[in-house]
Structures are given as structure tokens and as C-alpha cells.
Amino acid sequence: MWEKTFLPWDSQAAQPVTHCHYCGRGLYEGEEFYAVNGIAVCDACLEWFARGEYAACRMSGREWRQS
Numbered sequence: 001m002w003e004k005t006f007l008p009w010d011s012q013a014a015q016p017v018t019h020c021h022y023c024g025r026g027l028y029e030g031e032e033f034y035a036v037n038g039i040a041v042c043d044a045c046l047e048w049f050a051r052g053e054y055a056a057c058r059m060s061g062r063e064w065r066q067s
């Protein structure tokens, strides 16, 4: 019978310091990411996050001219 074993991870290297709020990916000590209002956002999710965050700012050229 195959037994479940855990690989001997280097605990310092393998433990994420936090997780991306959106994709859930582990974010590690040596890695850079964005901390926005206390929320961790990884590089890959930043564009998605920004689009959501600034959705209210999105406008057409016509709206821009009328404002």
C-alpha cells in the first residue's frame, strides 16, 4: 500500500508568507507582490485587480468630451 508522505520541504523556503487574494497563489519571502489596502495581489492578478478597482473610471471618448 502506498503511504502518503510529505516531502522534506525546507520550511523557510517553502512556506508562503501570504497568498494572493484573487488567485490564491502562495507568495514567498523572496518575491515581490502588491499590497493594496492590506490585500496581497500577485503580479499576474494586478491587471485584473486594477480593472475591477477602476471600473467606475472607464468611459468612452464621447463621455470624456461631455464631461
Ligand SMILES: [Zn+2]
Residues within 6 Å of the ligand: 020, 021, 022, 023, 024, 025, 041, 042, 043, 044, 045
Ligand atoms: Zn494572483
